[in-house]
Amino acid sequence: xxxxKIAIFWLLVGFGLIQFIRIDVPPAPKATxxxxxxxxxxxxxxxxxxxxxxxxxHTVWPWYSHIAPVSWEVRSHVRDxxxxxxxxxxxxxxxxxxxxxxxxxxxxxxxKMPPEDYIWIHKNARLSKEDRAFIKEWAQKELDRLDQNSxx
Numbered sequence: 001x002x003x004x005k006i007a008i009f010w011l012l013v014g015f016g017l018i019q020f021i022r023i024d025v026p027p028a029p030k031a032t033x034x035x036x037x038x039x040x041x042x043x044x045x046x047x048x049x050x051x052x053x054x055x056x057x058h059t060v061w062p063w064y065s066h067i068a069p070v071s072w073e074v075r076s077h078v079r080d081x082x083x084x085x086x087x088x089x090x091x092x093x094x095x096x097x098x099x100x101x102x103x104x105x106x107x108x109x110x111x112k113m114p115p116e117d118y119i120w121i122h123k124n125a126r127l128s129k130e131d132r133a134f135i136k137e138w139a140q141k142e143l144d145r146l147d148q149n150s151x152x
Contacts, residue, residue: 019068022075028057028082029089037090043138047087050114050125054081057088064121077118095146102143109135 036056039047052058054077065074085101093101109132119126127135 022068022071028059029086029092031057031086031088031092035089035091037087039138042134046127046131046135050127050131052087053122053125054078054114054118055085055087056082057086062121073117077115099143099146102139102146105139106136106143109139 037044037047047055048058053060059078061074064070085104090098109127114122114125114127
Protein backbone atom coordinates (compact mmCIF):
# COMPACT_ATOMS: atom_id res chain seq x y z
CA UNK A 1 0.00 0.00 0.00
CA UNK A 2 2.87 2.35 0.81
CA UNK A 3 4.45 1.71 -2.61
CA UNK A 4 1.15 2.59 -4.29
CA LYS A 5 0.96 5.89 -2.40
CA ILE A 6 4.54 6.72 -3.38
CA ALA A 7 3.84 5.88 -7.02
CA ILE A 8 0.70 8.04 -7.03
CA PHE A 9 2.62 10.88 -5.39
CA TRP A 10 5.34 10.79 -8.07
CA LEU A 11 2.79 10.53 -10.84
CA LEU A 12 1.06 13.66 -9.53
CA VAL A 13 4.39 15.47 -9.19
CA GLY A 14 5.28 14.48 -12.75
CA PHE A 15 1.87 15.59 -14.01
CA GLY A 16 2.31 18.93 -12.23
CA LEU A 17 5.78 19.44 -13.66
CA ILE A 18 4.80 18.73 -17.27
CA GLN A 19 2.35 21.62 -17.06
CA PHE A 20 5.39 23.90 -17.40
CA ILE A 21 6.34 22.37 -20.77
CA ARG A 22 4.51 24.46 -23.33
CA ILE A 23 4.09 24.15 -27.07
CA ASP A 24 3.53 27.64 -28.28
CA VAL A 25 1.34 28.46 -31.21
CA PRO A 26 2.68 31.52 -33.00
CA PRO A 27 0.32 34.46 -32.72
CA ALA A 28 -2.39 34.45 -35.34
CA PRO A 29 -1.22 36.34 -38.43
CA LYS A 30 -2.60 39.83 -38.83
CA ALA A 31 -5.77 39.74 -40.84
CA THR A 32 -8.75 41.89 -41.60
CA UNK A 33 -12.26 40.67 -42.38
CA UNK A 34 -11.47 41.32 -46.06
CA UNK A 35 -8.67 38.74 -45.85
CA UNK A 36 -11.04 35.93 -44.87
CA UNK A 37 -12.18 33.39 -47.42
CA UNK A 38 -15.41 34.22 -49.22
CA UNK A 39 -17.56 31.21 -50.03
CA UNK A 40 -21.25 30.34 -50.30
CA UNK A 41 -23.06 30.25 -46.93
CA UNK A 42 -23.31 26.44 -46.87
CA UNK A 43 -19.56 26.09 -47.49
CA UNK A 44 -18.78 28.67 -44.81
CA UNK A 45 -21.01 26.85 -42.33
CA UNK A 46 -19.19 23.56 -42.96
CA UNK A 47 -15.75 25.20 -42.79
CA UNK A 48 -16.56 27.02 -39.56
CA UNK A 49 -18.02 23.90 -37.95
CA UNK A 50 -15.33 21.44 -39.00
CA UNK A 51 -12.18 23.31 -40.02
CA UNK A 52 -11.85 26.71 -38.39
CA UNK A 53 -10.48 25.55 -35.03
CA UNK A 54 -7.21 24.52 -36.69
CA UNK A 55 -7.33 26.41 -39.98
CA UNK A 56 -8.18 29.99 -38.99
CA UNK A 57 -7.45 32.72 -36.49
CA HIS A 58 -10.77 31.89 -34.80
CA THR A 59 -9.62 28.92 -32.75
CA VAL A 60 -11.79 28.02 -29.78
CA TRP A 61 -9.43 26.89 -27.01
CA PRO A 62 -11.37 24.46 -24.78
CA TRP A 63 -10.32 23.86 -21.17
CA TYR A 64 -8.34 20.70 -22.02
CA SER A 65 -6.18 22.65 -24.48
CA HIS A 66 -4.44 24.15 -21.44
CA ILE A 67 -3.56 20.87 -19.69
CA ALA A 68 -0.48 18.89 -20.70
CA PRO A 69 -0.01 16.45 -22.33
CA VAL A 70 -3.28 17.00 -24.25
CA SER A 71 -2.36 20.67 -24.78
CA TRP A 72 0.75 19.60 -26.69
CA GLU A 73 -1.33 17.72 -29.24
CA VAL A 74 -4.01 20.42 -29.56
CA ARG A 75 -1.49 23.23 -29.99
CA SER A 76 0.52 21.17 -32.45
CA HIS A 77 -2.61 20.57 -34.55
CA VAL A 78 -3.47 24.28 -34.58
CA ARG A 79 0.10 25.36 -35.38
CA ASP A 80 0.42 22.85 -38.23
CA UNK A 81 -3.11 23.54 -39.48
CA UNK A 82 -2.56 27.28 -39.70
CA UNK A 83 0.80 26.77 -41.36
CA UNK A 84 -0.74 24.63 -44.09
CA UNK A 85 -3.95 26.64 -44.59
CA UNK A 86 -5.45 29.60 -42.78
CA UNK A 87 -8.91 30.64 -43.96
CA UNK A 88 -8.54 33.95 -42.06
CA UNK A 89 -5.77 35.09 -44.41
CA UNK A 90 -7.06 33.42 -47.59
CA UNK A 91 -7.08 36.62 -49.63
CA UNK A 92 -3.44 37.24 -48.72
CA UNK A 93 -2.46 34.07 -50.61
CA UNK A 94 -1.36 34.45 -54.20
CA UNK A 95 -3.02 32.56 -57.06
CA UNK A 96 -0.46 29.72 -57.07
CA UNK A 97 -0.91 29.13 -53.33
CA UNK A 98 -4.71 29.11 -53.68
CA UNK A 99 -4.49 26.55 -56.49
CA UNK A 100 -2.28 24.37 -54.30
CA UNK A 101 -4.71 24.73 -51.38
CA UNK A 102 -7.82 23.93 -53.44
CA UNK A 103 -6.07 20.81 -54.74
CA UNK A 104 -5.13 19.90 -51.18
CA UNK A 105 -8.70 20.38 -49.97
CA UNK A 106 -10.04 18.17 -52.77
CA UNK A 107 -7.49 15.49 -51.97
CA UNK A 108 -7.62 15.51 -48.17
CA UNK A 109 -11.34 16.07 -47.50
CA UNK A 110 -12.18 12.40 -48.11
CA UNK A 111 -9.59 10.71 -45.93
CA LYS A 112 -7.74 13.11 -43.72
CA MET A 113 -9.87 16.00 -42.51
CA PRO A 114 -10.98 16.60 -39.88
CA PRO A 115 -8.65 14.28 -37.96
CA GLU A 116 -10.22 11.41 -36.05
CA ASP A 117 -8.85 12.58 -32.69
CA TYR A 118 -10.57 15.94 -33.22
CA ILE A 119 -13.87 14.33 -34.22
CA TRP A 120 -13.70 12.07 -31.19
CA ILE A 121 -14.21 15.11 -28.96
CA HIS A 122 -16.02 17.43 -31.40
CA LYS A 123 -18.83 15.23 -32.70
CA ASN A 124 -20.49 18.11 -34.55
CA ALA A 125 -17.35 18.54 -36.69
CA ARG A 126 -17.88 15.17 -38.37
CA LEU A 127 -18.44 15.58 -42.10
CA SER A 128 -21.17 13.60 -43.80
CA LYS A 129 -20.66 12.16 -47.27
CA GLU A 130 -22.82 15.00 -48.56
CA ASP A 131 -20.68 17.61 -46.75
CA ARG A 132 -17.51 16.10 -48.22
CA ALA A 133 -19.00 15.98 -51.72
CA PHE A 134 -20.23 19.57 -51.40
CA ILE A 135 -16.81 20.86 -50.27
CA LYS A 136 -15.04 18.93 -53.04
CA GLU A 137 -17.46 20.28 -55.66
CA TRP A 138 -17.01 23.84 -54.39
CA ALA A 139 -13.20 23.55 -54.29
CA GLN A 140 -13.15 22.04 -57.79
CA LYS A 141 -15.30 24.88 -59.15
CA GLU A 142 -12.98 27.44 -57.56
CA LEU A 143 -9.95 25.62 -58.93
CA ASP A 144 -11.50 25.54 -62.42
CA ARG A 145 -12.32 29.26 -62.12
CA LEU A 146 -8.70 30.05 -61.23
CA ASP A 147 -7.43 27.89 -64.11
CA GLN A 148 -9.87 29.55 -66.52
CA ASN A 149 -8.79 33.03 -65.42
CA SER A 150 -5.14 32.13 -66.05
CA UNK A 151 -5.89 31.19 -69.68
CA UNK A 152 -7.72 34.47 -70.40
